[in-house]
Amino acid sequence: MSALAMKERPQVATAIEPLAFETRDLSKVFHIGRKWYAGGQPLRAVDGVSLSLRRGEVLAIVGESGCGKTTLSRMMLGLQPPSSGEIFVGGEPLTNVDRKVFARRVQPVFQDPYSSLNPRKTIGEIIRDPLLIHNIGTAKEQVAEVEAMMERVGLARRQIHSYPSQLSGGQRQRVAIARALIIKPEIIICDEPTSALDVSVQAQILNLLQSLREQMNLTYLFISHDLSVVEYMSDYVAVMYLGRIVEAGPTSEVMNAPRHPYTRALMKSILTPEPGLGLPDIHLGRGFPDPLNPPSGCRFHPRCIDAMDKCSSIVPRTLTDGEKIIECHLHDPEMAKA
Amino acid sequence: MSTIVTRTAVSGAAPAGRSDDFDTLAPSPKALMRKRAKGHVGLIIGTTIIAVIVLMAVFAPLIAPYDPYAQDLSRRLIDPVWGAKGSWDNIFGTDALGRDVLSRLIYGARISLLVGFTAAVIAGIIGTALGILGGYYGGKVDAFVVYLINVKLALPVILVALSVSSISGGSIMALIILLGFLTWDRYAVVTRSMTQQMREREFIMSSKAAGASNSRILWREILPNLMNQVIIIASLDMALIILVEAALSFLGLGIRPPTPSWGLMVSEGRAVMFFKPYLIMIPGAAIFLLVIAINMAGDGIRDVTSPEGRG
Amino acid sequence: MSGLSSSSDAPVLVVDGMNVDIAVPAGALHAVSDVSFSVRPKETLCLVGESGCGKTITSLALMRLLPRTATLTARKIAFEGHDLAKISERAMARLRGYRIGMIFQDPMTSLNPVYTIGNQLEEVYLRHHRGASRKQARERAEYLLSRVGIINAGQRLGQFPHQLSGGLRQRMMIAMMLMCEPALIIADEPTTALDVTVQVQILQLLRGLQDEFNMAMILITHNLGVVARTADQVAVMYAGRVVEQGSAEDVFHNPAHPYTRGLLECMPKHGQAASMGRLGSIPGIVPSLVGNQRGCSFRNRCSLQMPTCHEGQIDLRPARGDHFYRCLLEPGATKPRPVSLGSAA
Known part of the structure; x- marks a missing residue:
């Protein structure tokens, strides 16, 4: 069964079990420097992204800063309307619906637990807020629910009246997770949830996220730049470059046998704690290109060590092979023939 | 030394949902504030003076x-x-x-405080509302707010106050509204830039993602984070309004005789100021004391609530 | 403490028994206690540890950039014939940026946004080279910008810091540091804010420059991967103390201290998926550093703690050769069993 189905053939999967989520040709264009009298310069932050995932699985999105992964997550949360394309959650279209509808099904855990909690509210108020917004249960039930959720994520009940400034980074991230889970969403968007934490705390939070996923049958969209975390956490991985998915597939396959030259460079840049190996040679040109003026043809060709002549002129096709997606002339049989 | 309860390290499989560090609880922000307030001389002196003047005004019929x-x-x-x-x-x-x-003097405190407090509240409501809306929504709303701020900043406050109060004819209500409408700009400038910074913070994003409406975010998430700053501006604004009221009354365009107002008292004492100087010095000293006390209290509130934002 | 035997040069920097105490309302906070190490030319010493372990305070102490409430004491901090713990502020200012270079995590905070890049680079040069002309300074700036891999160096000199990407800014900071000829680089989390691919490139650049300009480097990081791949020597810090110190091979292959082992278990390893079991974790939090410090500072988080861990002072002792650790147990012990007093060094 295809978990990362392309838009040409998603029906096979949906017929049996609705996909937890699916995006079809999702795009977001910003207009930089737009004034009321002038249109501004278009920036395609996300460009035709089609992804899907089954319930209970984890899809990781990796890429450099500016590749569009944050914009993608904002669209998935209903915080930014897509310029074009569609989002389906549990088989239902959620494109351009009110963010309140989105909220019941998709919730975020953000990167920085120091800025993701309102410093003027107590922990109890923060976790309870979604229940108040959606008017779920009586006041008594809400408090009971908050206490149960705090226990579940590993917070002490007496911390219900504390303020965020009284907690450590790891505890704050637990609060953020509790707030996200309290209205029982199906999908959690984890945007770099551990990159602001110490190594030992990171391990605790990753373990917690994994246990909650198993207990509550959650689906994660896991955005990270730390590839060893991605390898540990995810079932599938999608590599983004300048707004496009250039390679995607099951994590073990992509990590062990990366096909796209960019994925290969990313994998080589993982610094495992193995002394003596020294620094890897990642074979990657310097400089992230200007997203306002993306390179012609394959957007990656100026940094690619395997670039051919046609890479600068012909845009590579999206090829799918079962659960795998790749956009590269090197892996296009027709291009290899030519 | 710390008082952390020792736990055994579980390597490999830590039980899910077990926080490892819930045994230290730092003092709450409110406790910290109380502690800082107790040691702040300026705040204590300022609030004491204000309290005395407020009590004087409230119980004027009993004291006078x-x-x-x-x-x-x-x-x-x-x-x-x-x-x-x-x-x-x-x-x-x-x-x-x-x-x-x-x-x-005792009855005059009522006028000064009433005018200062009410006008500062009116200005605070106008300025904060405009600042939050402009900062949060941005775009055309913000452009309009910035336009209003610029118009306001271009107005010569005293001159407008003079001309309007000479037309409206000395009712206290008219004076309060006038002063409220003339001093909201500082609130708007500060709250607008603070809201702009806060809009991108992740707790606002989280609230949006939880489905909160814009008005809920403005009221419940943003406004509580602005209150400290607004109170600090209000203290400065109140001091300014009391001075402007005194000036207008002195010029005969604020409070009308025979109502007792400190500014008016200075004005009335002017005729005999060379041989009975106490007639202007006593109300003058009262104005000075109240304004200084309000500023000391305002500085104190800032130091106590956000010591990192000092200077 | 001796460095690696492979490098025959004399150490550039020798730190012996350094302490930093910070005055806080509740008393003295022992931010750094009894830290000793040395670095030789071309050698990299990594200070590694979690937030609050004292690694950044250590680097600030070496630069004498500590807050006013802090007091620095040391038996000796020897650098090029000076004792950095004792020399005057003026003498220190002459060394800073001239013989000791610094790189920080966020280059934006150390660059002045209102001056062009060229201007700032030249300024550093002219400050330390009296009588040098602006033309000489500009030539050196242009050469170094291209040396650190910035294309169109001449054109970049006229730009302002905000016009550069994070990676380029960090390259520019490195060029700025090289404007004079530092013998020692102190790099505090230089790649933490960068993308993984850029991180590797910047670390490679620093490595190459170290060899070319004969510089020693103290690299401060929390990233164990960065440590393993760049360090010659490693000092693992916890609660203001070095708990383990030695060559990268020794520390990573035969971690002697329970804290080091715990940190390594927390890291997801290549090929490790969540379905294969949970990551290791270290429960508890770093103890307060205010007041008297007795016994082992890690004991309340240690699965191997014994009654003797609460008492007295635990000294660094050799595990094997140049590998030291601060624990009462045998190196790498997995069971709490006190060593007999005779075998402790």
């Missing part, structure tokens, strides 16, 4: 020895108690119409 309006031309221009011909009957002496200065 005489009716502030009662004229007694036979007892005109009596020196205060420390003067050559002073007596304990009129501690601060009497004015040119024979009214007791102390009683007028």
